[in-house]
Amino acid sequence: MAEPLVKATALARAYQRGAVSVTALAPVSFRIERGDRVGLIGPSGSGKTTLLNLVAGLDQPSSGWIAWPALGESAVPRPRFIGAAFQARSLIPTLSCGENVELPLALLDEAADAPRRALEALEAFGVADLADKLPGEVSGGQAQRVALARAIITGPSLLLADEPTGQLDSLSGASTLDSLGDWLDRTGAALLLATHDPTVSGRMKAIWRLDHGVVQIAKRKTS
Known part of the structure; x- marks a missing residue:
């Protein structure tokens, strides 16, 4: 296995x-496997961002304990x-x-x-035409799609997204x-995606509900 x-x-x-x-996240045990698509749902302040930060290794x-067995044990693999x-x-x-999207590659x-890989990542989310624009020159929804392009440019095994369609209209979302x-x-x-939108969470294979820091992990969808 x-x-x-x-x-x-x-x-x-x-x-x-x-x-x-103040409890931001009550004790919870879980696994994330390759190919999982998990929706984190719950009201503001329920602990979604706290959980994402812990999984990302941005918080302790x-x-x-938390570990990344398939990604390396010695340090958070980012x-x-x-x-x-x-x-x-x-x-x-x-x-x-474009330079923002390139940044993770520069760190590696x-x-x-x-530049070529950044353009491909931007194209994946329909914002290649924004490559030469500064972040202050684009809308909030466009900035979200640029941030997604930056998140995938290294070909990660795990993607964490916090309300990635929150500033997009329904069609763009x-x-x-x-x-x-x-x-x-x-x-x-x-x-692992946090959202308030049931349309977004409905596209996930599993749902984790958070309420006042308590996580309820639903059964995975079979389809």
């Missing part, structure tokens, strides 16, 4: 606010193996959209072929999800 991309046991995160401990758990597109604007304002010393689905089908990568 192949090792999972991510394995967590009793993973939890709490924050101190003065003398009060208060208790429990940016080659985990791609992330978060809800907040994350594009560097002084770089063009793969800059020689970066559906098109973006179609493009994302095509990329997942081609690569076999896994997806």
Whole structure:
């Protein structure tokens, strides 16, 4: 049996606010396998972003543990193996959209072929024409699609996305999800996606519901 991309046991995160401990994520155990498409749903403040940050290795758990068995145990395997597109604007304002997408390749010393690969990633989400524009010159929805292009450029095994269609109209959102689905089908990568939109979560193979930091993991869809 192949090792999972991510394995967590009793993973939890709490924050101190003065003398009060606030639970952002109650203990939860899970696995993410290759090809999984998991939707994280729940109201704002329910713990979706906290969980994404823990899976990305951007935050440390208060208790429990998390590992990336198929991606390497010694350190969090980014940016080659985990791609992330978060809800907040994350594009560097002084770089063009194309240069933003190239950035992960520069961090991996793969800059020689970066412009071509960046253009291909942008084309995958229908925003190749924005390559020379600065982030301040594009809409929020366009910036989200550029961020998705940057997240996939290294060919990650796991993609994390926080409300990736939140600033798109229904038609553009559906098109973006179609493009994302095509990329997942081609690569076999896994997806962990946070959303408020039932139309988006309905396209996932499994649903994890979060409420006040408590995760309920639904059965995987068979189709």
